[in-house]
Amino acid sequence: MTPHASGPLAGQPSTALLTDKYELTMIRAALADGTADRPCVFEVFARRLPPGRRYGVVGGTGRLLERLAEFRFSDAEIDVVADSLDDRTIDWLRNYRFTGDIDGYTEGELFFPGSPVLSIRGGFAECVVLETLVLSVLNHDSAIASAAARMTSASAGRPIIEMGSRRTHEEAAVAAARVSYLTGFQSTSNMEATRRHGVPSAGTSAHSFTLLHTGPDGPDEAAAIRSQVATLGVDTTLLVDTYDITAGVATAIEVAGTELGGVRIDSGDLGVMARQVRAQLDGLGAHNTRIVVSGDLDEYAIAALRAEPVDVYGVGTRLVTGSGAPTAGMVYKLVEVDGIPVAKRSAHKESLPGAKRAIRLHRRSGTAVEEVLLPLSATSPETPGLEQRDLAVPLVRSGDTVSGLPTLEQSRSFHSEVMVTLPWEGLALSQGDPAVNIRVVPPAGN
Template sequence: MTNNASDWSQPKTSTALLTDQYELTMLSAALGDGSAHRRCSFEVFARRLPAGRRYGVVAGVGRLLDALPRFRFGEPELAVVSEFLDERTVDWLRDYRFSGDIDGYREGELYFPGSPILSVRGTFAECVLLETLTLSILNHDSAIASAAARMVSAAAGRRMIEMGSRRAHEESAVACSRAAYLAGFTATSNLEAVRRYGVPGAGTSAHAFTLLHNTVAGPDEAAAFRGQIAALGLGTTLLVDTYDITEGVKTAIAVAGPELGGVRIDSGDLGVWARQVRAQLDDLGATKTKIVVSGDLDEYAIAALRAEPVDTYGVGTALVTGSGAPTAGMVYKLVEVEGIPVAKRSSHKESRGGTKRVLRFARPTGTAVEEVAFPADAPAPESGGLIAHDLLVPMVRGGEVVAGLPTLDEGRDLLAQRLVSLPWEGLKLSHGDPAIPTRFVG
């Protein structure tokens, strides 16, 4: 197994109907009036970050580039769209493949309000069809990675297990595991993410296994622990809070001895219990037994446990729901037609016309200062002694995904570097402004 985004064993089904109907009716109208073949440029950006967030994390690019070649209309897809489309449009779709160019921010890159994280160029017809699929993937994965990165910061180096699958759509869950790993989580409970993306797997036992060892004579926690250790070895983590935590820990060490790998606490005041259980374990000689805590943790709860003897955090609901921001709110906007910048003027929904390039400027120490977007055909702004990072990298050329794009592990490393580059306020959990400003030139 590898972490290469394109290496997964799900059947390569068509992605063409993961699309809003209006993209196809627009196509029909554009083919009819001759505007379909105009050269266009679309950009993806977020108008704002979720309230109080200081940065966003780009995620999903690998999944998008995997879905793109499968955006083809076979006969089953054509049968659906021919219900509302004219024959000319259906014929055009039969031969459709995207043949344009895409540049984008790499996975794991930071973004800020207005950052054009994806630039899609080609004819109107070929670009307009990709709107929904592109946004679905980037909005979902970026929302999860952006929340996950804050949790990883709050955990300050401790192990993080993503265990939120049960609180998310079953396929969204797989993408959540991937995004969490990108953001620095250590492992996932989700086996499909293990298969598809090579994310390390984790998990040992639930309350059900302890409750299963219940007879007419009553509960038998020791029997459950013996069964688990026999199957999974002394390195396993025993769940000690089914009945009484102090009794559970005592039973765990009585059964396993002081070499037990870990205990998990999933309820109660986790800080209080972590301290108490750590003392109890140490008293019992189990000084190396790890403490795993789980149960409604979010970035704030994780941060609040920083002074406690917690070794591993298990995070579920807050991760897969983006900790209050389940979608990144990115939009896919037409910015240029045949070289002419275009922009709508609806109130509060302005977009900035023209294809753009973006540089992020950093001090020689590495600290980011600002992001500057400027017309792609204009000279780059002066750096003024700062170091410039070109953020939009070629991803698709002539419809083909370019070779050598970052793997998931490389994206994970990139994000870790980028977080270090933020001004120190940028990593604060409290509400604030974007960590660096974005300036639009020209």
């Protein structure tokens, strides 16, 4: 299965109105006062991680680059915005095409408070108009990726199926399936994620299918099971908790035989149920029948089930809502104008002025020990005994997406490698500080 379409709105006119109005009114004023083309650097970063989280995962970069390519103002978009703009601004929008450069952390990379995960360089107007789209994609996808990575880590190698589409906006669902796969989930229930992003799909049946097999004499669970096994084969996964779970398992093995692929438990105390069902399956000789558990699982519940005979996790609500942190809190800040570092001084919203270069320092074992932010043009610092890794890679040059960017599969491998570099305390689920500290090297002379 290879992905078919390049983006969610293939055939749709444009992504250009996924934009806050103030970006357009600022462009109008900047065109009028001659500042619209001043060379600027904007940076995207999160001021903090969600409470207690020890790392974040960059998600959405690949998807963002596709959406940026669709960012054009045609007549249909101009019609909507024209009444608050003047002719000069309208002409400018009509000819809009981003011509600058974008660098960013590789998708799947770890980030910490202050990490400049994306840098956008170009004229003020052409950069500022991308603010909302950039943040929407990165804030959503990174929030889900960050939660998903903790779940993957908690699962300790057992497969996880993403099944949360029904609990989030229908388009957010597709993006969530994509980044959960990026962090190591095995598959998704979402068919559009299979189409768009090539994520493997999974799914067999719901309680409604069992209930459908109800006649005047009452429920007939065996009929539902016979039907599913007849069409999907004995390797299918059967839901066994519609009525009585022990009776459900007995019927499942009676109908499908001991080579039944799996049973799914979606209710009750999943740990207790898994043990009980495992004993029952083993007693019936179904030693290879897998146990899939689902139902409000998050990273904590997954970890709590480590000692139980669970083979596969199904995760929904808590994944698509970022497990308590549905947005990554990233901001898009102007840090340099015409080579001059700038920053606002608002209380609690300070940012670091100046375009930055980010380097992560690793022990020879691979473990990350520190992230260093230094002025973009600075030479590499002396770090005896530590290896240095530049975190940003070129994504866009003169408005064009660079070639050879990683596929989703490649980003998945990259993420898996980078997770190994996280200091061991970073994998703890308990509340803690960021696992990697950020050190800022001020410009020379400061």
